[in-house]
Amino acid sequence: MNFEHRPVLLKEAVNSLLKKGQKTHLFSSGDHELTNGIFIDGTFGRGGHSKKLLSFLDHSSKIFVFDKDPEAIDFARKMSEKDNRIKVIHSSFSNIKDELLRRNIFCVDGVLLDLGVSSPQLDDGNRGFSFLKNGPLDMRMDPTKGISVAEWLSIASVDEIREVILNYGEERFAFKIAKAIVARREKKAFTTTLDLAECISCVIPKKKNGKHPATRSFQALRIYINNELFDLSKGITSAIEMLKPGGILVTISFHSLEDRIVKNIITFDESKKSIYAGLPLLQKDLPSPKIRQILKILPDESEISKNPRARSAVLRVAQKSFN
Ligand SMILES: C[S@@+](CC[C@H](N)C(=O)[O-])C[C@H]1O[C@@H](n2cnc3c(N)ncnc32)[C@H](O)[C@@H]1O
Known part of the structure; x- marks a missing residue:
């Protein structure tokens, strides 16, 4: 069966990755200027965000797409047969750094992490994610x-x-x-x-x-x-390392545990640095001074009415520092 996924906060995520600001006309214009860059879609799913991003990128750009799910990866491979700017990696986004270095990619312009499960995973009872559909009790991505x-x-x-x-x-x-x-x-x-x-x-x-x-x-x-929270904190940390100075990280989270991890890492406040002094914390547990949140966006009523899954979404945009 063909299960579909409606991307959440699509315009906002793509505009942010392209540093275009949030104005709708920049997004909907048919004859926009093309940008050049290397991007990561850490959570390909059915490629809704990647597809839109590609429509703004020139022929020498690339998107490295990750997913843990073999079905999502099959979908990505089919898309990459038609568009060689898509490079498919069947792995957790927590391995962004290793996977990119192995391919001789040393920095990227933007990273998107649209967290959690896709609609096809929930809608297909055989995947075992849904308490409303009978299927084997599996739940592995x-x-x-x-x-x-x-x-x-x-x-x-x-x-x-x-x-x-x-x-x-x-x-x-x-x-x-x-x-x-x-x-x-x-x-x-x-x-x-x-x-x-x-x-x-x-x-x-x-x-x-x-x-x-x-x-x-x-x-x-x-x-x-699925070890989701460990993957998330390792994934964000390694995404930050791979971003160019000024590069953009966009995350879309769907529950407070995810959002808390993202927020803690990207909302470093120089003035509060002293509150961490003397605490038995490892460097990895502290907010990163290398990145700053620049925007937080919630879906509007119109999106929620068309796509109830968007209800709990929180999009955060952070930019890597230039020094
Ligand atoms: C919300 S969906 C993404 C939807 C996608 N943006 C789209 O428009 O089709 C999340 C996807 O991320 C994948 N995923 C979740 N955690 C992951 C991880 N740690 N590494 C790689 N993929 C992951 C899931 O398998 C799922 O396909």
Whole structure:
């Protein structure tokens, strides 16, 4: 089946990468001037952002596109057969630096990270991401690596499950859910998404905001099984290293845990430097003085009404310093 992805904050992300400002006419003009540059799309998905960016780039430009998901990579390879400016890399964006250096690319003009899952991943029940569609309980972006959620839930302790659901789902019933999962697996192992969603629904009260009771737990398990927060902080750090002076980093995050990591790294405030002095923190945990946030954009009502997935999106634009 052909599942589609509608890119979120498309105009804003592409205009920012091209340093065009946010004026709509710059984006929609048909006969715009072409720019030259090397860009990274760290989260290709179905290539919505890459495709738009390419329409502004000249023939000698390049976009290196990354994705963990083999289906997204197949899609990217098909696109690259028609457009040799696209270079496809099946890897996590946390490896941006190594992958680029290996290809003799030493700096880039812009990096885009449109985080989380794509609509095709959620809409295809067989990927095991959705609590609304039945399918194998997998949730790996790259099903050829690591272990599935079903495998992990068959071996994890109550404490480990509680910690993941609490830390990555901010779910206050995490302990109750973890106990129920372990009690249930002792009778019968979890194999499907609906199986797990029903087990969670049975032990916690219905959410007042109409959200499915398994929403937070599924988010947590997905983040954990894909190592998403580690990838994000390593990915941003290595993207910053690869940016040229004045280069642009654009991130689109969909929940507060992601956004907090991005914000902490890119909103370094020289005047607050002293508050970190003496704390037992490693350099990597501190905001980077090499980059500054220059813009934060939220989707408007019109975008949210056309694409409800955009509801929780936060786009941040940061620029690498010139010195
Ligand atoms: C929100 S979608 C991107 C959609 C894309 N911008 C578009 O317009 O089609 C996120 C994509 O990033 C991929 N992804 C998530 N984490 C990743 C990581 N650490 N490295 C590489 N790809 C990742 C997912 O597999 C998914 O395809």
